[in-house]
Amino acid sequence: MDWREEGILLAVRPHGEHAAIIEVFTRDHGRHAGVVRGGAARRMAPILQPGAELDLAWRARLEDHIGTFEVEPVRSRSAILSDADALAGLGAVCALVIRSLPERDPHPQLHAATRALLDAMAAGAGDWPLAYLRWELGLLEDLGYGLDLSACAVTGSAEGLCYVSPRTGRAVSRAGAGDWADRLLPLPPCLLGQGPATAEEIVAGLTTTGHFLARLAADLADRPLPEARNRLVARLSRRI
Amino acid sequence: MTQADRDIERLIELMARLPGLGPRSARRAALHLIKKRGQVMAPLAEVMGRVAATVRDCAACGNLATGDLCDICRDPARATGEICVVEDVADLWALERGQVFRGRYHVLGGTLSALDGIGPEDLRIPVLIRRIADEGVREVILALGATVDGQTTAHYIAEALAEAAVEVSTLAQGVPVGGELDYLDEGTISAALRARRRV
Numbered sequence: 146m147d148w149r150e151e152g153i154l155l156a157v158r159p160h161g162e163h164a165a166i167i168e169v170f171t172r173d174h175g176r177h178a179g180v181v182r183g184g185a186a187r188r189m190a191p192i193l194q195p196g197a198e199l200d201l202a203w204r205a206r207l208e209d210h211i212g213t214f215e216v217e218p219v220r221s222r223s224a225i226l227s228d229a230d231a232l233a234g235l236g237a238v239c240a241l242v243i244r245s246l247p248e249r250d251p252h253p254q255l256h257a258a259t260r261a262l263l264d265a266m267a268a269g270a271g272d273w274p275l276a277y278l279r280w281e282l283g284l285l286e287d288l289g290y291g292l293d294l295s296a297c298a299v300t301g302s303a304e305g306l307c308y309v310s311p312r313t314g315r316a317v318s319r320a321g322a323g324d325w326a327d328r329l330l331p332l333p334p335c336l337l338g339q340g341p342a343t344a345e346e347i348v349a350g351l352t353t354t355g356h357f358l359a360r361l362a363a364d365l366a367d368r369p370l371p372e373a374r375n376r377l378v379a380r381l382s383r384r385i
Numbered sequence: 386m387t388q389a390d391r392d393i394e395r396l397i398e399l400m401a402r403l404p405g406l407g408p409r410s411a412r413r414a415a416l417h418l419i420k421k422r423g424q425v426m427a428p429l430a431e432v433m434g435r436v437a438a439t440v441r442d443c444a445a446c447g448n449l450a451t452g453d454l455c456d457i458c459r460d461p462a463r464a465t466g467e468i469c470v471v472e473d474v475a476d477l478w479a480l481e482r483g484q485v486f487r488g489r490y491h492v493l494g495g496t497l498s499a500l501d502g503i504g505p506e507d508l509r510i511p512v513l514i515r516r517i518a519d520e521g522v523r524e525v526i527l528a529l530g531a532t533v534d535g536q537t538t539a540h541y542i543a544e545a546l547a548e549a550a551v552e553v554s555t556l557a558q559g560v561p562v563g564g565e566l567d568y569l570d571e572g573t574i575s576a577a578l579r580a581r582r583r584v
Contacts, residue, residue: 156500162404162405190532191570191572191573192570194532194533194572195533196533218570218571220571221570221571221572221575223531223571223572223573223575223576224575224579226531226532226533226536226572226576227536227576227579229540229543229544232533232536232537232540233537233540235533236499236533236537239499239500240499240500243500371499372499372502372504373499373500376499
Protein backbone atom coordinates (compact mmCIF):
# COMPACT_ATOMS: atom_id res chain seq x y z
CA MET A 146 0.00 0.00 0.00
CA ASP A 147 1.43 3.39 -0.87
CA TRP A 148 0.52 6.83 -2.14
CA ARG A 149 2.15 10.20 -2.62
CA GLU A 150 0.64 13.68 -2.42
CA GLU A 151 1.03 17.04 -0.75
CA GLY A 152 -0.59 17.75 2.59
CA ILE A 153 -0.83 20.22 5.46
CA LEU A 154 0.83 19.21 8.71
CA LEU A 155 -1.67 19.38 11.57
CA ALA A 156 0.16 17.89 14.55
CA VAL A 157 3.36 16.14 15.61
CA ARG A 158 3.80 13.83 18.58
CA PRO A 159 7.00 12.10 19.63
CA HIS A 160 7.00 8.35 19.09
CA GLY A 161 9.78 6.72 21.08
CA GLU A 162 13.09 8.53 21.10
CA HIS A 163 13.75 9.01 17.43
CA ALA A 164 10.45 8.86 15.55
CA ALA A 165 7.35 11.06 15.44
CA ILE A 166 3.73 10.42 14.59
CA ILE A 167 2.34 13.17 12.39
CA GLU A 168 -1.19 13.99 11.34
CA VAL A 169 -1.65 15.61 7.95
CA PHE A 170 -4.59 16.86 5.91
CA THR A 171 -4.42 15.88 2.24
CA ARG A 172 -6.82 16.37 -0.64
CA ASP A 173 -7.30 12.73 -1.62
CA HIS A 174 -6.73 10.95 1.68
CA GLY A 175 -8.22 13.43 4.14
CA ARG A 176 -6.84 13.51 7.67
CA HIS A 177 -4.17 10.85 7.81
CA ALA A 178 -1.64 9.79 10.46
CA GLY A 179 1.68 8.04 10.01
CA VAL A 180 5.08 7.51 11.56
CA VAL A 181 8.06 9.57 10.44
CA ARG A 182 11.26 7.67 11.18
CA GLY A 183 13.84 10.11 12.51
CA GLY A 184 11.02 12.65 12.99
CA ALA A 185 12.32 13.59 16.44
CA ALA A 186 15.71 14.60 15.01
CA ARG A 187 16.71 18.27 15.24
CA ARG A 188 17.15 18.57 11.48
CA MET A 189 13.47 17.64 11.11
CA ALA A 190 12.18 20.24 13.60
CA PRO A 191 11.93 23.15 11.10
CA ILE A 192 10.15 20.90 8.61
CA LEU A 193 7.68 19.34 11.04
CA GLN A 194 5.91 22.49 12.25
CA PRO A 195 2.09 22.57 12.14
CA GLY A 196 0.81 24.52 9.14
CA ALA A 197 3.69 23.46 6.89
CA GLU A 198 2.95 22.10 3.42
CA LEU A 199 4.72 18.77 2.94
CA ASP A 200 5.31 16.37 0.11
CA LEU A 201 4.25 13.04 1.63
CA ALA A 202 4.99 9.49 0.56
CA TRP A 203 2.98 7.03 2.69
CA ARG A 204 3.68 3.34 2.78
CA ALA A 205 2.26 0.45 4.83
CA ARG A 206 2.08 -3.30 4.48
CA LEU A 207 -1.70 -3.31 4.99
CA GLU A 208 -4.24 -0.56 4.34
CA ASP A 209 -5.32 -0.29 7.99
CA HIS A 210 -1.79 -0.03 9.37
CA ILE A 211 -0.66 3.39 10.54
CA GLY A 212 2.21 3.21 8.02
CA THR A 213 5.25 5.42 7.61
CA PHE A 214 5.70 8.76 5.89
CA GLU A 215 8.67 10.03 3.95
CA VAL A 216 8.40 13.82 4.11
CA GLU A 217 9.91 16.64 2.09
CA PRO A 218 9.22 20.33 2.79
CA VAL A 219 7.18 22.23 0.19
CA ARG A 220 6.27 25.45 2.06
CA SER A 221 6.83 26.24 5.74
CA ARG A 222 4.35 29.14 6.27
CA SER A 223 6.69 30.17 9.10
CA ALA A 224 5.64 33.83 8.77
CA ILE A 225 2.56 32.86 10.82
CA LEU A 226 4.81 32.41 13.87
CA SER A 227 5.44 36.14 14.15
CA ASP A 228 1.75 37.14 14.00
CA ALA A 229 -0.04 36.37 17.27
CA ASP A 230 -3.55 36.45 15.76
CA ALA A 231 -2.59 34.31 12.76
CA LEU A 232 -0.84 31.86 15.07
CA ALA A 233 -4.03 31.57 17.12
CA GLY A 234 -5.90 31.05 13.81
CA LEU A 235 -3.51 28.27 12.79
CA GLY A 236 -4.02 26.59 16.17
CA ALA A 237 -7.81 26.76 15.76
CA VAL A 238 -7.69 25.35 12.20
CA CYS A 239 -5.46 22.42 13.18
CA ALA A 240 -7.46 21.62 16.33
CA LEU A 241 -10.82 21.75 14.52
CA VAL A 242 -9.65 19.56 11.63
CA ILE A 243 -8.16 17.00 14.05
CA ARG A 244 -11.23 16.95 16.29
CA SER A 245 -13.88 17.03 13.56
CA LEU A 246 -12.78 15.15 10.46
CA PRO A 247 -12.91 11.37 10.44
CA GLU A 248 -9.58 9.76 9.57
CA ARG A 249 -8.87 8.90 5.93
CA ASP A 250 -12.06 10.52 4.68
CA PRO A 251 -11.32 12.92 1.79
CA HIS A 252 -12.76 16.45 1.94
CA PRO A 253 -11.23 18.05 -1.17
CA GLN A 254 -13.16 21.34 -0.96
CA LEU A 255 -12.34 21.83 2.70
CA HIS A 256 -8.72 20.94 1.97
CA ALA A 257 -8.53 23.60 -0.75
CA ALA A 258 -10.15 26.15 1.57
CA THR A 259 -7.75 25.25 4.40
CA ARG A 260 -4.77 25.65 2.12
CA ALA A 261 -5.97 29.03 0.86
CA LEU A 262 -6.71 30.20 4.42
CA LEU A 263 -3.25 29.23 5.74
CA ASP A 264 -1.61 30.89 2.72
CA ALA A 265 -3.56 34.08 3.48
CA MET A 266 -2.45 33.95 7.13
CA ALA A 267 1.19 33.42 6.13
CA ALA A 268 1.01 36.27 3.62
CA GLY A 269 -0.31 38.59 6.34
CA ALA A 270 -3.56 39.29 4.45
CA GLY A 271 -5.68 41.59 6.60
CA ASP A 272 -8.94 39.87 5.73
CA TRP A 273 -8.02 36.34 6.83
CA PRO A 274 -10.41 36.45 9.85
CA LEU A 275 -13.29 36.71 7.36
CA ALA A 276 -11.81 33.82 5.35
CA TYR A 277 -11.53 31.88 8.61
CA LEU A 278 -15.22 32.49 9.38
CA ARG A 279 -16.16 31.21 5.93
CA TRP A 280 -13.82 28.25 6.44
CA GLU A 281 -15.79 27.30 9.59
CA LEU A 282 -19.01 27.52 7.55
CA GLY A 283 -17.42 25.19 4.98
CA LEU A 284 -16.33 22.77 7.73
CA LEU A 285 -19.89 22.61 9.07
CA GLU A 286 -21.25 22.15 5.53
CA ASP A 287 -18.81 19.30 4.79
CA LEU A 288 -19.75 17.44 7.95
CA GLY A 289 -23.51 17.71 7.45
CA TYR A 290 -24.09 20.58 9.89
CA GLY A 291 -24.40 23.23 7.20
CA LEU A 292 -26.50 26.33 7.80
CA ASP A 293 -29.40 27.08 5.47
CA LEU A 294 -29.22 30.84 5.05
CA SER A 295 -31.18 31.10 1.79
CA ALA A 296 -34.54 32.18 3.18
CA CYS A 297 -36.40 32.85 6.43
CA ALA A 298 -37.56 29.63 8.12
CA VAL A 299 -40.71 31.42 9.32
CA THR A 300 -41.81 33.71 6.47
CA GLY A 301 -39.97 32.16 3.51
CA SER A 302 -38.68 35.57 2.53
CA ALA A 303 -35.07 36.12 1.47
CA GLU A 304 -35.20 39.75 2.69
CA GLY A 305 -34.12 41.13 6.07
CA LEU A 306 -32.37 37.95 7.25
CA CYS A 307 -30.58 38.73 10.51
CA TYR A 308 -30.84 35.68 12.78
CA VAL A 309 -30.10 31.97 12.73
CA SER A 310 -32.17 29.40 14.57
CA PRO A 311 -29.89 27.62 17.10
CA ARG A 312 -31.98 24.45 16.69
CA THR A 313 -32.28 24.08 12.91
CA GLY A 314 -29.46 26.28 11.58
CA ARG A 315 -31.89 28.06 9.26
CA ALA A 316 -31.99 31.81 8.72
CA VAL A 317 -34.73 33.91 10.32
CA SER A 318 -35.74 37.40 9.24
CA ARG A 319 -36.37 40.29 11.65
CA ALA A 320 -40.08 40.06 10.87
CA GLY A 321 -40.12 36.30 11.39
CA ALA A 322 -38.20 36.42 14.68
CA GLY A 323 -40.83 38.38 16.61
CA ASP A 324 -40.52 37.86 20.39
CA TRP A 325 -37.98 35.06 19.89
CA ALA A 326 -35.26 37.40 18.63
CA ASP A 327 -33.24 37.32 21.87
CA ARG A 328 -33.04 33.52 21.72
CA LEU A 329 -31.71 33.44 18.17
CA LEU A 330 -28.10 33.54 16.98
CA PRO A 331 -26.76 36.57 15.08
CA LEU A 332 -26.55 36.48 11.29
CA PRO A 333 -24.14 39.23 10.22
CA PRO A 334 -24.10 40.12 6.48
CA CYS A 335 -20.64 38.52 6.11
CA LEU A 336 -22.16 35.09 6.82
CA LEU A 337 -24.40 35.66 3.80
CA GLY A 338 -21.31 36.28 1.68
CA GLN A 339 -21.67 40.06 1.81
CA GLY A 340 -18.28 41.49 2.69
CA PRO A 341 -16.06 43.12 3.74
CA ALA A 342 -16.83 42.65 7.40
CA THR A 343 -16.00 44.54 10.57
CA ALA A 344 -14.33 42.78 13.50
CA GLU A 345 -17.66 42.96 15.33
CA GLU A 346 -19.48 41.18 12.50
CA ILE A 347 -16.81 38.48 12.31
CA VAL A 348 -17.04 37.81 16.04
CA ALA A 349 -20.85 37.70 15.75
CA GLY A 350 -20.48 35.19 12.90
CA LEU A 351 -18.07 33.11 15.00
CA THR A 352 -20.64 33.04 17.80
CA THR A 353 -23.09 31.44 15.40
CA THR A 354 -20.66 28.96 13.82
CA GLY A 355 -19.27 28.23 17.32
CA HIS A 356 -22.73 27.13 18.48
CA PHE A 357 -22.95 24.52 15.71
CA LEU A 358 -19.28 23.50 16.03
CA ALA A 359 -19.90 22.89 19.74
CA ARG A 360 -22.87 20.72 18.83
CA LEU A 361 -20.71 18.85 16.31
CA ALA A 362 -17.94 18.35 18.91
CA ALA A 363 -20.46 17.06 21.44
CA ASP A 364 -22.03 14.70 18.89
CA LEU A 365 -18.69 13.34 17.72
CA ALA A 366 -16.91 12.75 21.00
CA ASP A 367 -18.91 14.47 23.76
CA ARG A 368 -16.16 17.07 24.09
CA PRO A 369 -16.25 20.87 24.23
CA LEU A 370 -14.85 23.09 21.50
CA PRO A 371 -11.04 23.02 21.31
CA GLU A 372 -9.35 25.55 23.57
CA ALA A 373 -7.36 26.84 20.57
CA ARG A 374 -10.60 27.95 18.90
CA ASN A 375 -11.75 29.74 22.08
CA ARG A 376 -8.37 31.49 22.23
CA LEU A 377 -8.74 32.74 18.65
CA VAL A 378 -12.24 34.11 19.29
CA ALA A 379 -10.97 35.84 22.45
CA ARG A 380 -8.15 37.47 20.44
CA LEU A 381 -10.47 38.62 17.64
CA SER A 382 -12.97 39.95 20.19
CA ARG A 383 -10.26 42.29 21.47
CA ARG A 384 -10.18 43.95 18.04
CA ILE A 385 -13.70 45.32 18.55
CA MET B 386 17.03 -16.75 40.40
CA THR B 387 18.97 -15.34 43.36
CA GLN B 388 18.31 -11.93 44.89
CA ALA B 389 21.50 -10.60 43.20
CA ASP B 390 20.27 -11.76 39.79
CA ARG B 391 16.93 -10.10 40.40
CA ASP B 392 18.68 -6.85 41.41
CA ILE B 393 20.84 -6.88 38.27
CA GLU B 394 17.76 -7.49 36.12
CA ARG B 395 16.03 -4.61 37.90
CA LEU B 396 19.08 -2.38 37.32
CA ILE B 397 19.01 -3.18 33.59
CA GLU B 398 15.26 -2.56 33.46
CA LEU B 399 15.65 0.86 35.10
CA MET B 400 18.63 1.85 32.94
CA ALA B 401 16.69 0.92 29.81
CA ARG B 402 14.27 3.73 30.72
CA LEU B 403 16.99 6.36 30.32
CA PRO B 404 17.01 8.45 27.15
CA GLY B 405 19.32 7.02 24.52
CA LEU B 406 19.36 3.54 26.06
CA GLY B 407 17.39 0.51 24.92
CA PRO B 408 17.33 -2.92 26.59
CA ARG B 409 20.51 -4.05 24.85
CA SER B 410 22.57 -0.91 25.52
CA ALA B 411 21.24 -0.84 29.11
CA ARG B 412 22.54 -4.39 29.57
CA ARG B 413 25.95 -3.32 28.24
CA ALA B 414 26.05 -0.23 30.48
CA ALA B 415 24.97 -2.23 33.54
CA LEU B 416 27.65 -4.80 32.85
CA HIS B 417 30.23 -2.02 32.56
CA LEU B 418 29.11 -0.57 35.89
CA ILE B 419 29.28 -3.94 37.59
CA LYS B 420 32.77 -4.59 36.25
CA LYS B 421 33.93 -1.15 37.43
CA ARG B 422 31.89 -1.11 40.62
CA GLY B 423 34.71 0.34 42.69
CA GLN B 424 35.75 3.15 40.35
CA VAL B 425 32.42 4.03 38.72
CA MET B 426 29.37 2.33 40.18
CA ALA B 427 29.81 3.11 43.88
CA PRO B 428 30.65 6.84 43.39
CA LEU B 429 27.84 7.11 40.84
CA ALA B 430 25.34 5.53 43.23
CA GLU B 431 26.49 7.80 46.02
CA VAL B 432 26.17 10.98 43.93
CA MET B 433 22.82 9.89 42.52
CA GLY B 434 21.51 9.23 46.01
CA ARG B 435 22.71 12.64 47.19
CA VAL B 436 21.26 14.47 44.20
CA ALA B 437 17.94 12.65 44.56
CA ALA B 438 17.79 13.63 48.24
CA THR B 439 18.82 17.28 47.88
CA VAL B 440 17.79 18.62 44.46
CA ARG B 441 14.49 20.41 44.16
CA ASP B 442 12.93 23.16 42.04
CA CYS B 443 14.00 26.72 42.89
CA ALA B 444 11.01 28.41 44.54
CA ALA B 445 11.57 31.58 42.50
CA CYS B 446 12.65 30.56 39.00
CA GLY B 447 12.02 26.81 38.69
CA ASN B 448 15.71 26.02 38.06
CA LEU B 449 17.25 23.04 39.85
CA ALA B 450 18.44 23.94 43.33
CA THR B 451 19.69 22.33 46.50
CA GLY B 452 17.96 24.84 48.77
CA ASP B 453 14.85 26.98 48.46
CA LEU B 454 16.63 29.20 45.90
CA CYS B 455 19.10 28.25 43.16
CA ASP B 456 22.60 29.76 42.92
CA ILE B 457 21.49 32.27 40.27
CA CYS B 458 18.56 33.59 42.32
CA ARG B 459 20.75 33.82 45.43
CA ASP B 460 23.44 35.84 43.62
CA PRO B 461 22.77 39.59 44.16
CA ALA B 462 24.96 40.45 41.13
CA ARG B 463 22.35 38.81 38.89
CA ALA B 464 19.55 41.11 40.02
CA THR B 465 19.97 43.22 36.89
CA GLY B 466 16.26 43.83 36.35
CA GLU B 467 16.22 41.35 33.45
CA ILE B 468 14.45 37.99 33.44
CA CYS B 469 14.97 35.50 30.66
CA VAL B 470 11.99 33.16 30.25
CA VAL B 471 12.86 29.64 29.06
CA GLU B 472 10.85 26.50 28.50
CA ASP B 473 13.04 24.05 30.35
CA VAL B 474 16.12 23.77 32.59
CA ALA B 475 18.05 22.44 29.55
CA ASP B 476 17.45 25.81 27.82
CA LEU B 477 18.69 27.65 30.91
CA TRP B 478 21.86 25.56 30.87
CA ALA B 479 22.32 26.36 27.15
CA LEU B 480 22.13 30.11 27.85
CA GLU B 481 24.47 29.80 30.84
CA ARG B 482 27.01 28.01 28.63
CA GLY B 483 27.04 31.10 26.41
CA GLN B 484 27.97 33.30 29.44
CA VAL B 485 26.37 36.31 27.78
CA PHE B 486 23.22 36.79 29.82
CA ARG B 487 23.91 37.96 33.38
CA GLY B 488 20.35 38.42 34.65
CA ARG B 489 17.98 35.89 36.18
CA TYR B 490 15.83 33.22 34.60
CA HIS B 491 12.31 31.90 34.76
CA VAL B 492 11.66 28.28 33.80
CA LEU B 493 8.11 27.76 32.56
CA GLY B 494 8.18 23.96 32.65
CA GLY B 495 6.76 23.54 29.14
CA THR B 496 4.84 25.41 26.47
CA LEU B 497 1.16 25.92 25.77
CA SER B 498 -0.22 23.12 23.63
CA ALA B 499 -3.87 23.02 22.69
CA LEU B 500 -3.63 19.46 21.39
CA ASP B 501 -1.89 18.11 24.48
CA GLY B 502 -4.23 20.06 26.75
CA ILE B 503 -1.48 22.19 28.34
CA GLY B 504 -3.00 25.53 29.29
CA PRO B 505 -1.56 28.65 31.00
CA GLU B 506 -2.51 27.28 34.42
CA ASP B 507 -0.18 24.30 33.85
CA LEU B 508 2.86 26.55 33.37
CA ARG B 509 4.61 28.88 35.84
CA ILE B 510 3.14 32.02 34.25
CA PRO B 511 1.35 33.39 37.38
CA VAL B 512 4.65 33.06 39.33
CA LEU B 513 6.40 35.05 36.56
CA ILE B 514 3.85 37.86 36.82
CA ARG B 515 4.34 37.94 40.61
CA ARG B 516 8.13 38.02 40.24
CA ILE B 517 7.98 40.97 37.87
CA ALA B 518 6.20 43.03 40.50
CA ASP B 519 8.26 41.77 43.48
CA GLU B 520 11.74 41.96 41.93
CA GLY B 521 11.40 45.27 40.11
CA VAL B 522 11.99 43.71 36.71
CA ARG B 523 12.56 46.12 33.78
CA GLU B 524 12.83 43.67 30.88
CA VAL B 525 11.48 40.18 30.19
CA ILE B 526 13.31 38.30 27.43
CA LEU B 527 11.23 35.50 25.96
CA ALA B 528 13.78 32.84 24.94
CA LEU B 529 11.30 30.27 23.72
CA GLY B 530 11.59 27.92 20.76
CA ALA B 531 10.80 29.12 17.24
CA THR B 532 8.05 26.51 17.08
CA VAL B 533 4.27 26.86 16.91
CA ASP B 534 3.91 25.97 20.61
CA GLY B 535 6.91 28.09 21.66
CA GLN B 536 5.69 31.18 19.83
CA THR B 537 2.07 30.68 20.96
CA THR B 538 3.40 30.72 24.53
CA ALA B 539 5.57 33.79 23.82
CA HIS B 540 2.61 35.74 22.41
CA TYR B 541 0.45 34.66 25.37
CA ILE B 542 3.02 35.87 27.91
CA ALA B 543 3.59 39.14 26.01
CA GLU B 544 -0.15 39.73 26.16
CA ALA B 545 -0.37 38.80 29.85
CA LEU B 546 2.37 41.36 30.56
CA ALA B 547 0.83 44.11 28.43
CA GLU B 548 -0.43 45.93 31.52
CA ALA B 549 2.80 45.53 33.49
CA ALA B 550 5.37 48.31 33.26
CA VAL B 551 8.00 46.08 31.74
CA GLU B 552 9.70 45.79 28.37
CA VAL B 553 9.11 42.45 26.63
CA SER B 554 11.53 41.20 23.98
CA THR B 555 12.20 37.92 22.17
CA LEU B 556 15.33 36.33 20.79
CA ALA B 557 16.20 37.11 17.18
CA GLN B 558 15.68 34.45 14.52
CA GLY B 559 17.95 33.93 11.57
CA VAL B 560 21.20 32.55 10.22
CA PRO B 561 23.15 30.58 12.87
CA VAL B 562 26.89 31.06 13.36
CA GLY B 563 28.62 28.89 10.74
CA GLY B 564 25.38 28.52 8.78
CA GLU B 565 25.39 28.57 4.99
CA LEU B 566 22.27 29.85 3.24
CA ASP B 567 22.21 26.90 0.89
CA TYR B 568 21.60 24.55 3.82
CA LEU B 569 19.01 26.66 5.66
CA ASP B 570 15.31 25.89 5.54
CA GLU B 571 12.96 28.36 3.90
CA GLY B 572 11.42 29.43 7.23
CA THR B 573 14.76 30.42 8.74
CA ILE B 574 15.79 32.32 5.61
CA SER B 575 12.52 34.28 5.52
CA ALA B 576 12.79 35.05 9.28
CA ALA B 577 16.37 36.22 8.77
CA LEU B 578 15.36 38.40 5.85
CA ARG B 579 12.51 39.96 7.82
CA ALA B 580 14.88 40.69 10.73
CA ARG B 581 17.67 42.11 8.55
CA ARG B 582 19.65 45.07 9.88
CA ARG B 583 21.87 47.76 8.44
CA VAL B 584 25.64 47.25 8.49
